[in-house]
Structures are given as structure tokens and as C-alpha cells.
Amino acid sequence: MNMQEMEKYRDKLLEQRTSHIKEYRLTRNSMVDDVQTPGELSNVPSHNADADSEGFIPSAAMVSVQGEILREIDDALGRIDQGIYGQCVDCSAEISRSRLDALPHTPRCVECEKQHETVVGDTDAIEETTQYSPDES
Numbered sequence: 001m002n003m004q005e006m007e008k009y010r011d012k013l014l015e016q017r018t019s020h021i022k023e024y025r026l027t028r029n030s031m032v033d034d035v036q037t038p039g040e041l042s043n044v045p046s047h048n049a050d051a052d053s054e055g056f057i058p059s060a061a062m063v064s065v066q067g068e069i070l071r072e073i074d075d076a077l078g079r080i081d082q083g084i085y086g087q088c089v090d091c092s093a094e095i096s097r098s099r100l101d102a103l104p105h106t107p108r109c110v111e112c113e114k115q116h117e118t119v120v121g122d123t124d125a126i127e128e129t130t131q132y133s134p135d136e137s
Contacts (some may be wrong), residue, residue, distance in 0.1 A: 088107070091109065094109075
């Protein structure tokens with residue numbers, strides 16, 4: 001991939017990063033507001049059965065997913081800086097342009113992503129992203 005193409009993807013990634021940071025912060029702040037509503041001890045459901053119906057668990061899952069996407073975007077921007085953007089991190093094959101157009105932050109080609117999902121699954125994304133905090137840049 002040439003530098004002009006990489007710059008096109010950098011612009012797209014930066015736009016997506018800005019959008020995802022806004023969503024991430026809105027969802028996270030909404031959760032904090034729900035927990036710290038003035039005049040209430042807490043809005044956090046005290047019983048597990050109440051949690052899902054009050055939207056707390058879906059909000060936490062959304063923050064986790066947004067954090068994972070932001071991490072992938074930051075990693076993709078790093079690969080652009082290294083000049084290796086568009087190469088699969090597992091097999092080093094070129095990732096198709098159609099895949100990069102649809103998911104510019106993807107680190108893997110389709111075949112390696114299928115293997116990754118089979119071996120790792122989605123559970124690690126939730127566990128790893130609960131602590132992600134995007135910087136202000």
C-alpha cells in the first residue's frame with residue numbers, strides 16, 4: 001500500500017476515532033450519572049435480576065465494545081506510522097481493500113480473523129476493555 005492510500009485510511013480512522021470517543025464518553029458518563037444521581041444513594045441495581053432491566057449491563061457492555069474499537073483504531077494508526085498498515089498482524093498477508101474500507105481498524109485478514117474468533121472468541125474483548133480510557137488527542 002502506498003503512502004497516499006495510507007493517508008486516506010488515516011483520515012478515515014481519525015474521523016472514526018473522534019466519533020467513537022464521543023460515544024464512549026457519553027455512554028460512560030451516562031453510567032456514572034446513573035450511579036451518582038443527586039439525592040439517591042445509588043441507582044445501581046441492588047439485585048442482579050434488576051440490573052438488566054434497568055439498562056446498566058447493556059451500558060457497561062457498550063462501553064466495553066467502544067473501548068475495544070478505540071484500541072483497535074489506535075493500533076491501526078500505529079501501524080500506519082510504522083508503514084505496515086494493511087498487512088495482517090497474524091500472517092502478514094495484505095488485507096483486502098474492501099475489508100479495510102468496511103473496517104479500517106481491522107488488524108487481520110478474513111481468514112485469520114475467522115481463526116482468531118474461533119480460538120479466542122469475543123469474551124476477551126469484554127475483559128480487556130473495561131479499563132480503556134481514550135486520551136484527549
